[in-house]
Amino acid sequence: MGCVSSKKKLSKSDLEFLEENTEFTKDQIVEWYEGFILDCPNGELTKKKFIQVYRQFFPNGQAEAFCTHIFRTFDADNSGKIDFKEFLMAINITAKGNPEKKLKWAFKMYDIDSNGSIDRQEMLRIIESIYDLLGATAAQNAPNGAITNRDPNDTPESRTAQIFAVMDEDNNGVITEEEFIRGCMADRVLYQMLTADTSDPER
Incomplete structure (x- = not known):
């Protein structure tokens, strides 16, 4: 999906923020980011792609409606897209949060x-x-x-x-x-x- 050499790097500030505010380790965050950028070379995730990714957590159910509600909750500016930080915060809270x-x-x-x-x-x-x-x-x-x-x-x-x-x-x-x-x-x-x-x- 996009040339590896042109892919964006995760900023140090975003990495530190996610280490402090999620249950993921540094290595896990980097791994998530690499997969995110592979699917979303421009660094933004559309609702359609979010549903495709999230569906992996619930392969036997119909994820579209629930994911639409999740996406709305994190797309605070109603732009129709979320960035990696917003994405991982969503995954963390729904999958790992206290x-x-x-x-x-x-x-x-x-x-x-x-x-x-x-x-x-x-x-x-x-x-x-x-x-x-x-x-x-x-x-x-x-x-x-x-x-x-x-x-x-x-x-x-x-x-x-x-x-x-x-x-x-x-x-x-x-x-x-x-x-x-x-x-x-x-x-x-x-x-x-x-x-x-x-x-x-x-x-």
Whole structure:
């Protein structure tokens, strides 16, 4: 994809920043960067390419919708592109981040209109994308991404209702960041579901 001799180098300041702010080692960061520049010689990642890369983490699911939400969260200037630093921060938080950082990031993703709270429609949209992402046995041609081995009563709608019953402490129809973090930290299943993570938040 591009001449090796003309590829950009990772700046010392970006390398130091990523060493301090991610769980990756220096060697891992350099390795990620080399792969990033191979795919994106101009140093910028489009949403289409981001989805292709991220899909590798969830090869059995449908990553497009969830990745679109992730991309939106990190593309702060709505340019339609993210640079390597933004890319690795996204991978770090979603794949390696500590529970509270991951939940703060996840809250931003769920808060689609960035108004500081999550309403039912926003929650439903993300839950639908997570079901698609984690649906290893999703029927390829089933309507609405139906998952064949899942309890038929376990739908994005029922899951959203359940989440609001647990998290919406003051029953005002929206979930604040504090309610979101408290609810996830108190319920391992919710944590894993809402962060698309299979690790234990206690660790």
